[in-house]
Amino acid sequence: SQWVYRFGGDASDGGKGMKELLGGKGANLAEMGSIGLPVPPGFTITTALCAAYYDRGEVYPSELAAQVTEGLAHIEGVVGKTFGDAADPLLVSVRSGARVSMPGMMDTVLNLGLNDETVLGLAKTSGDERFAWDSYRRFIQMYSDVVLGLDHYLFEEALEIAKEDRGVALDTELSADDWKALVADYKAKVEAELGRPFPQDAGEQLWGAIGAVFGSWKSERAKVYRKLNDIPESWGTAVNVQAMVFGNMGETSATGVAFTRDPSTGEHAYYGEYLINAQGEDVVAGIRTPQYLTKAARERAGAKAASMEEAMPETYVELAEVFDLLERHYRDMQDIEFTVQQGKLWMLQTRSGKRTAKAALKISVDMANEGLITPEEAILRVDPAALDQLLHPTLDPDAPRDVITKGLPASPGAASGAAVFDSDTAERRSGLGEDVILIRVETSPEDIHGMHAARGILTARGGMTSHAAVVARGMGRPCVSGAGSIAIDMKTRTMRVTGREVQEGDIVTIDGSTGEVMIGRVPTVQPELAGDFGRLMEWADTKRRLKVRTNAETPNDCRTARQFGAEGIGLCRTEHMFFDAARITAVREMILAEDEKGRRVALAKLLPEQRRDFTEIFEIMAGLPVTIRLLDPPLHEFLPHREEEFEEVAKSSGVGVETLRRRTAELHEFNPMLGHRGCRLGVTYPEIYEMQARAIFEAAVDVAEKSGAAVVPEVMVPLVATARELELMKAVIDRTAQAVFTERGRTLDYLVGTMIELPRAALRAKEIAGEAEFFSFGTNDLTQTALGISRDDAGRFLGDYVDKGIYAKDPFVSIDVEGVGELIEIAAERGRAARPTLKLGICGEHGGDPASIDFCEGQRLDYVSCSPYRVPIARLAAAQSAL
Ligand code: ADP
Ligand code: MG
Ligand code: MG
Numbered sequence: 092s093q094w095v096y097r098f099g100g101d102a103s104d105g106g107k108g109m110k111e112l113l114g115g116k117g118a119n120l121a122e123m124g125s126i127g128l129p130v131p132p133g134f135t136i137t138t139a140l141c142a143a144y145y146d147r148g149e150v151y152p153s154e155l156a157a158q159v160t161e162g163l164a165h166i167e168g169v170v171g172k173t174f175g176d177a178a179d180p181l182l183v184s185v186r187s188g189a190r191v192s193m194p195g196m197m198d199t200v201l202n203l204g205l206n207d208e209t210v211l212g213l214a215k216t217s218g219d220e221r222f223a224w225d226s227y228r229r230f231i232q233m234y235s236d237v238v239l240g241l242d243h244y245l246f247e248e249a250l251e252i253a254k255e256d257r258g259v260a261l262d263t264e265l266s267a268d269d270w271k272a273l274v275a276d277y278k279a280k281v282e283a284e285l286g287r288p289f290p291q292d293a294g295e296q297l298w299g300a301i302g303a304v305f306g307s308w309k310s311e312r313a314k315v316y317r318k319l320n321d322i323p324e325s326w327g328t329a330v331n332v333q334a335m336v337f338g339n340m341g342e343t344s345a346t347g348v349a350f351t352r353d354p355s356t357g358e359h360a361y362y363g364e365y366l367i368n369a370q371g372e373d374v375v376a377g378i379r380t381p382q383y384l385t386k387a388a389r390e391r392a393g394a395k396a397a398s399m400e401e402a403m404p405e406t407y408v409e410l411a412e413v414f415d416l417l418e419r420h421y422r423d424m425q426d427i428e429f430t431v432q433q434g435k436l437w438m439l440q441t442r443s444g445k446r447t448a449k450a451a452l453k454i455s456v457d458m459a460n461e462g463l464i465t466p467e468e469a470i471l472r473v474d475p476a477a478l479d480q481l482l483h484p485t486l487d488p489d490a491p492r493d494v495i496t497k498g499l500p501a502s503p504g505a506a507s508g509a510a511v512f513d514s515d516t517a518e519r520r521s522g523l524g525e526d527v528i529l530i531r532v533e534t535s536p537e538d539i540h541g542m543h544a545a546r547g548i549l550t551a552r553g554g555m556t557s558h559a560a561v562v563a564r565g566m567g568r569p570c571v572s573g574a575g576s577i578a579i580d581m582k583t584r585t586m587r588v589t590g591r592e593v594q595e596g597d598i599v600t601i602d603g604s605t606g607e608v609m610i611g612r613v614p615t616v617q618p619e620l621a622g623d624f625g626r627l628m629e630w631a632d633t634k635r636r637l638k639v640r641t642n643a644e645t646p647n648d649c650r651t652a653r654q655f656g657a658e659g660i661g662l663c664r665t666e667h668m669f670f671d672a673a674r675i676t677a678v679r680e681m682i683l684a685e686d687e688k689g690r691r692v693a694l695a696k697l698l699p700e701q702r703r704d705f706t707e708i709f710e711i712m713a714g715l716p717v718t719i720r721l722l723d724p725p726l727h728e729f730l731p732h733r734e735e736e737f738e739e740v741a742k743s744s745g746v747g748v749e750t751l752r753r754r755t756a757e758l759h760e761f762n763p764m765l766g767h768r769g770c771r772l773g774v775t776y777p778e779i780y781e782m783q784a785r786a787i788f789e790a791a792v793d794v795a796e797k798s799g800a801a802v803v804p805e806v807m808v809p810l811v812a813t814a815r816e817l818e819l820m821k822a823v824i825d826r827t828a829q830a831v832f833t834e835r836g837r838t839l840d841y842l843v844g845t846m847i848e849l850p851r852a853a854l855r856a857k858e859i860a861g862e863a864e865f866f867s868f869g870t871n872d873l874t875q876t877a878l879g880i881s882r883d884d885a886g887r888f889l890g891d892y893v894d895k896g897i898y899a900k901d902p903f904v905s906i907d908v909e910g911v912g913e914l915i916e917i918a919a920e921r922g923r924a925a926r927p928t929l930k931l932g933i934c935g936e937h938g939g940d941p942a943s944i945d946f947c948e949g950q951r952l953d954y955v956s957c958s959p960y961r962v963p964i965a966r967l968a969a970a971q972s973a974l
Pocket of ligand 3 (some may be wrong): 869
């Protein structure tokens with residue numbers, strides 16, 4: 092079979108579509124050769140050979156040697172020199188190249204083919220003795236290091252001593268004789284170490300290097316990297332053997348690396364570095380400081396050393412043309428390696444360049460505007476998850492940071508402020524205009540006001556879907572959760588971590604995108620939402636089928652979500668409205684009341700407050716659909732804990748403190764998440780849902796009257812398991828609606844529907860759809876109930892589950908398609924069979940996760956609903972799924 096493919100010199104056997112066989116480097120060298128770019132000729136030994144070599148117990152197929160000889164003949168023919176010829180030797184580089192570039196693979200060997208005789212030939216034909224001996228010493232050094240396994244320190248030390256002896260600072264200042272002496276020294280060192288001389292035969296050198304590339308495929312470093320990046324061992328690597336071109340032939344020669352656009356900002360400007368009179372890795376090795384490619388970049392940096400644009404203007408123009416040509420050809424930003432030999436430009440590598448999220452966005456949009464790619468391609472090229480980084484303030488990448496610990500990246504964005512350890516202090520100090528970071532062991536619904544007041548939240552416990560994480564994401568507050576190594580001492584108001592201490596008021600910084608916690612203030616940079624971002628979003632909106640709503644209940648969040656493009660509210664959690672300091676007493680009074688009469692007294696106090704909440708939300712959402720979930724959490728979450736709270740409730744309700752304490756004990760539950768919550772509250776205390784329904788309809792009528800806009804409330808009943816539960820609750824809602832409509836002499840359309848968040852509800856979806864006009868999949872609870880894993884505690888062991896491959900991803904982050912997904916599929920199918928007009932949406936945290944959104948598109952749901960800051964991510968992900 093064919094193990095060897097040629098490239099360069101009008102004979103490229105391969106092309107860019109052959110990465111699997113030729114590796115990325117080989118395929119692109121062939122491609123550049125065949126589109127007429129100056130590529131030194133060479134050949135690629137395929138990845139298939141690598142596999143065959145290992146299959147046969149590290150033996151080459153017999154026909155390989157002849158094919159390599161033919162490959163060499165191709166190079167010799169194009170260059171007009173012969174490999175190993177003492178008078179005029181051909182030199183080659185040996186380069187590894189897997190499908191994806193991979194650290195851990197053998198480093199490149201340059202100048203291969205030099206020995207004690209050919210070095211003299213090279214000196215004569217080039218007319219430059221110094222260059223010849225410099226090349227030889229480089230070769231001995233590289234070959235000994237990467238093929239013979241000798242420590243490069245051995246050679247570096249000798250070089251340093253030589254420079255000291257000569258009293259010079261730079262390699263370039265050494266003379267031909269200096270290099271000649273060093274070569275002798277190097278060779279003696281190799282022989283002393285290995286007990287045999289440095290190989291002089293060019294053929295032996297070549298096969299040694301080829302063998303080292305294939306050997307490095309199974310090196311420990313390569314294995315570790317493959318494991319971390321899911322690269323199969325069976326892929327193998329290719330080997331590229333290529334004629335040398337020399338960037339170290341004096342002042343008209345150079346070597347460099349470049350990006351066709353700025354990989355960190357995306358700016359459409361060439362970006363790169365080069366070095367005059369240098370070879371290969373000198374640019375990245377840091378031996379000499381590389382110079383800028385463009386004049387503009389040099390000026391911006393205030394650097395003195397001439398840019399390539401200035402030092403080699405003609406070659407620079409040629410290079411710039413190649414950049415543009417490669418971009419047009421590959422239709423993407425390219426990362427390029429080149430060498431200039433005595434004024435002649437040679438291309439040595441090109442590939443799609445790595446880039447930051449910001450650059451990815453800008454480059455995609457710019458390229459679509461330039462007509463290089465279509466808007467569809469632009470949409471597909473931006474990773475929705477990476478948008479998250481762009482919507483929040485981020486840490487100034489250049490600022491120093493003093494990292495003390497790392498937790499989970501629970502809610503993106505970065506924030507600095509004074510450390511505070513309770514929510515009341517957070518509220519008080521932020522009220523005085525101070526930025527604060529709220530630090531808690533974990534948060535509960537009672538911390539909402541503190542979380543709102545804080546710039547960021549840090550918790551010692553809790554996973555990615557802990558209370559702190561979910562609420563913080565919802566509010567768009569940066570949050571680091573589960574930072575297990577911090578110890579909080581509430582008495583002394585200090586936090587201790589890895590031997591450091593933070594007192595209340597000390598400035599800390601958290602980065603919710605990485606999980607890092609730092610001492611001191613780290614400056615942040617603000618995001619930009621208009622421009623490229625807005626443009627990409629517009630394109631995405633024309634392509635997607637899924638609607639995108641938001642989970643929001645405060646006016647602020649509603650406004651933020653609309654600004655991010657939300658098309659309605661998919662989940663308005665009414666309980667969040669109950670924690671307000673002005674209302675909590677009435678809420679507690681309602682809960683602790685002994686009978687319906689007592690409850691109704693308290694509820695009457697809450698009615699105007701709730702009506703005001705809904706009025707404001709309907710106004711902001713201006714006719715967009717608003718799904719309001721009736722009270723859901725276990726009542727104990729609202730109960731008083733502190734003595735003065737009991738007294739307050741006692742005063743307001745006229746009931747004794749003792750009685751209240753007894754009621755509190757009665758309401759205690761061992762497993763509240765599976766307890767008296769959701770519609771179970773409505774079943775026991777219909778008057779609660781009646782009050783909420785009344786508030787909704789009165790607000791809706793008010794806003795409809797005032798604005799003339801159509802307000803269509805969608806009333807949602809939580810935690811339904813049976814059709815009968817929903818039937819009972821729907822009766823309460825319908826009855827209340829009729830009452831309000833009669834009183835107000837005005838009717839409006841509304842929907843009654845349910846959350847599907849219990850496996851039983853999914854299975855009995857047919858009957859439930861008889862009562863429900865919409866289903867909203869509450870996938871947080873559905874995951875918790877289907878998997879039987881508590882979302883608040885799972886963080887402790889879910890990591891092991893993911894590591895051991897039990898779940899591919901955290902099922903609270905990305906839908907467990909096999910289990911929870913099947914329940915959704917069943918519910919959708921059975922629900923739609925019973926009611927073809929049934930509206931279907933998802934409102935769990937998964938509504939903002941691209942993989943889960945793709946699943947929702949597959950199920951043809953009507954909408955996804957997610958926290959405000961994830962709305963743009965969902966819009967883009969929905970467009971990608973639809974394309
Ligand atoms: P890596 O994958 O680590 O970038 P490469 O195989 O691209 O390794 O080689 C590194 C550098 O060596 C190249 O950027 C180039 O400067 C130099 N190099 C490789 N082959 C040649 C060659 N045939 N002629 C001149 N320089 C070369
Ligand atoms: Mg390279
Ligand atoms: Mg729920």
